[in-house]
Amino acid sequence: xxxxKYANKIVDxxxxxxxxxxxxxxxxxxxxxxxxxxxTMTSRYDAERFGIRGSATPRQADxxxxxxxxxxxxxxxxxxxxxQMQDPKYVIxxxxxxxxxxxxxxxxxxxxxxxxxxxxxxxxNGCMPRPEAVISGFIKLQELIKxxxxxxxxxxxxxxxxxxxxxxxxxxxxxxPDYNW
Amino acid sequence: xxxxxxxxxxILITPVIAFIxxxxxxxxxxxxxxxxxxxxxxxxxxxxxxIVKLYSKKTNIQHGVMQHLAPVFAITAxxxxxxxxxxxxxxxxxxxxxxxxxxxxxxxIMVFGSLGMxxxxxxxxxxxxxxxxxRGLSQMVGYEIPFVLAIVAIMIQFKTTNLNDLIAMQNNxxxxxxxxxxxxxxxxxxxxLGMMGYAPFDVVxxxxxxxxxxxxxxxxxxxxxxxxSRSIFTFxxxxxFTDIFLGGAGDFVTLVIKTFALYMIPVLTGIVxxxxxxxxxxxxxxxxxxxxxxxxxxxxxx
Amino acid sequence: xxxEKENKFAKQINETFHSAVVxxxxxxxxxxxxxxxxxxxxxxxxxxxxxxxxxxxxxxxDWLEExxxxxxxxxxxxxxxVMLIVKxxxxxxxxxxxTIKHLWPQAETYEREIHEMYGVDFKGNDRLGEFILxxxxxxxxMRRDFDTVKYAGEHYFTRPGREDAQDVRETxxxxxxxxxxDFAKKYSIRxxxx
Numbered sequence: 001x002x003x004x005k006y007a008n009k010i011v012d013x014x015x016x017x018x019x020x021x022x023x024x025x026x027x028x029x030x031x032x033x034x035x036x037x038x039x040t041m042t043s044r045y046d047a048e049r050f051g052i053r054g055s056a057t058p059r060q061a062d063x064x065x066x067x068x069x070x071x072x073x074x075x076x077x078x079x080x081x082x083x084q085m086q087d088p089k090y091v092i093x094x095x096x097x098x099x100x101x102x103x104x105x106x107x108x109x110x111x112x113x114x115x116x117x118x119x120x121x122x123x124x125n126g127c128m129p130r131p132e133a134v135i136s137g138f139i140k141l142q143e144l145i146k147x148x149x150x151x152x153x154x155x156x157x158x159x160x161x162x163x164x165x166x167x168x169x170x171x172x173x174x175x176x177p178d179y180n181w
Numbered sequence: 182x183x184x185x186x187x188x189x190x191x192i193l194i195t196p197v198i199a200f201i202x203x204x205x206x207x208x209x210x211x212x213x214x215x216x217x218x219x220x221x222x223x224x225x226x227x228x229x230x231x232i233v234k235l236y237s238k239k240t241n242i243q244h245g246v247m248q249h250l251a252p253v254f255a256i257t258a259x260x261x262x263x264x265x266x267x268x269x270x271x272x273x274x275x276x277x278x279x280x281x282x283x284x285x286x287x288x289x290i291m292v293f294g295s296l297g298m299x300x301x302x303x304x305x306x307x308x309x310x311x312x313x314x315x316r317g318l319s320q321m322v323g324y325e326i327p328f329v330l331a332i333v334a335i336m337i338q339f340k341t342t343n344l345n346d347l348i349a350m351q352n353n354x355x356x357x358x359x360x361x362x363x364x365x366x367x368x369x370x371x372x373x374l375g376m377m378g379y380a381p382f383d384v385v386x387x388x389x390x391x392x393x394x395x396x397x398x399x400x401x402x403x404x405x406x407x408x409x410s411r412s413i414f415t416f417x418x419x420x421x422f423t424d425i426f427l428g429g430a431g432d433f434v435t436l437v438i439k440t441f442a443l444y445m446i447p448v449l450t451g452i453v454x455x456x457x458x459x460x461x462x463x464x465x466x467x468x469x470x471x472x473x474x475x476x477x478x479x480x481x482x483x
Numbered sequence: 484x485x486x487e488k489e490n491k492f493a494k495q496i497n498e499t500f501h502s503a504v505v506x507x508x509x510x511x512x513x514x515x516x517x518x519x520x521x522x523x524x525x526x527x528x529x530x531x532x533x534x535x536x537x538x539x540x541x542x543x544x545d546w547l548e549e550x551x552x553x554x555x556x557x558x559x560x561x562x563x564x565v566m567l568i569v570k571x572x573x574x575x576x577x578x579x580x581x582t583i584k585h586l587w588p589q590a591e592t593y594e595r596e597i598h599e600m601y602g603v604d605f606k607g608n609d610r611l612g613e614f615i616l617x618x619x620x621x622x623x624x625m626r627r628d629f630d631t632v633k634y635a636g637e638h639y640f641t642r643p644g645r646e647d648a649q650d651v652r653e654t655x656x657x658x659x660x661x662x663x664x665d666f667a668k669k670y671s672i673r674x675x676x677x
Contacts (some may be wrong), residue, residue, distance in 0.1 A: 013521065014233070015233075015234075015237040017230075018230045018233035018234040018237055019234050019237065021227070021230045021234075022227070022230045022231045022234040027388075032247050042218070043218055043219045043220050046215070046220040046222075048211070048220065048223050049220075049221050049222070049223060050221060050223075051223055051227055051230065051231075054388070055388075055393070056388040056389075056392040056393035056397065057309075057392045057393060057398070057400070058400075059397065059398055059399065059400030059401075060393070060396070060397075060399075060400045060404055061400075061402075062238075063236075070326075072417075072617065073615075073616070073617045076617070086238050086239060086240055086241065086242070086399075086400045086401045087238065087239040087241075087657070088238065088239070091579065092474065099642070100642040101639075101641075101642070105635070105641075106631050106632045106635050107635060108621075108624045108629070108631045108634045108635055108638075109616065109624070110638045110639075111639050111640075112635070112640060112641055112642065113639075113640045113641075113642045116640045118465060166640070169638075170623075170638065171618070172618040172620065174243045175619040
């Protein structure tokens, strides 16, 4: 009964619905894009309608929102934050800086493509994306979760060697704890 | 020994009812907060889906045995508290385990959850959690004093320590203890504000200062257990206050009306208030609520 | 335009420091250029006697063509509402200067930043360690001979699709028909010529 195919399917549907309707975003703003989050969360755009809520620590969060450029120093903290989050977890790349570097394409201290270092489920482009775009990105993520396609965390685990290699290339002095998640 | 199957049934379904009511109240609170802030707000079922999601998360945080046990302590304390509170007046199913002296027992068991959490958080080693625990326990010292004074005043006035006796005494509208002993009610309801942990007494879980405090190292299933425990505990406390001051409830509709009215006091206070620091909230509790509590005792003794 | 107080300051400075080149730029702006070894006495003179008690900013300019670094101090007088800009040039090959943190404690932070971004060594400041950049092992990045495009291309993954990115200076020069100086050409990306 427990391993019954249909029973598992029903459990999956319920779980995916619950995960979709309750997305907790870890309150960690990495770049200038973090200023778009307060209007998204407050009265004007009210992201709480869709069950999107801020959470204070990575332990409680589901979504890691990379808001804008990532300097190598911040990347170290972001990787640690990401690895402390509990499965299932999702990453949203926010702004053109996470896609191809944006206006920091020639900077000596910012990475240019986020998906080389962390698995990204949804990209929101724009510089900056307005709150409408942010909410539409979240709804896209909800659709992916509902269909069971938002499996970035699984990708990260399976290709951990490749991601680690890229991360070590940027972070020269690698002093990170190992998480056995 | 004869087993009273109706009582067994009551014991089985009371936590379920408490959970459903508590979660719905939580959802309603979020909607009310949103409306006051000129927002649309999440659906009523939002808290329920949050809890289901938290239970469905894979959880792999390893700090030690006490850390695993802390949410269990919390939920044990909540359900035990609930079992000793009569939910429906003169009903075989829902009087639960109420016995002679249960008021004193409740005073103790309501603290148990917080102490268990304190032990677990201490082992997780998170500095934010430790700060949150120290704030929470200091604040508890603040609100326990007026609360105990109010309960003691009632125990002296009515010469009983049994909740069922108290409920039976308040069989008429004008026999409610809120009218017979208003100072005790004032002291208890002000302590209740602190007990519920809404603003201005939410310095314990202040998310912007100490990253949600005690639960900061607890994610996934642990947090799910804590939220469940919080919902049940909310219902237990509301029912307790209804039983003591508002004459209990004869049926579920009355119970929901009375508890919801009581619940709105901390919620609405919380929405319009900023946050007290720990020493400010202790100063608050040791000022007027304690004076009201002492007045209640003095009036009864004279 | 009434330059009375500015001229009064300029006169006082010239009387005490004969080698100082003083220029009153406009109202509330005095620019002083000075030899680098006279800077600490001059700053304490400006602070103690000329009422410039607030160090508003402390920065560095890279004069690659002259092979010099220029240190710039901005001091403000609350009594007279005048800003005093003090400039001095130091050697670029072996950039060394003395700390002024005994005059203004906040200078320590500025010196740490200048040390990290330009590689200037401040004698007497013992906190010149890692400041903002972590694990930096290349040339100090704000020096003009540091090629940031090359560095970024070598160290960070570049997603294709940015080939049409243009150098701002060249685009402006092309539109307005300006000549780009020879020394500047070395550091621009001439994508259209490649």
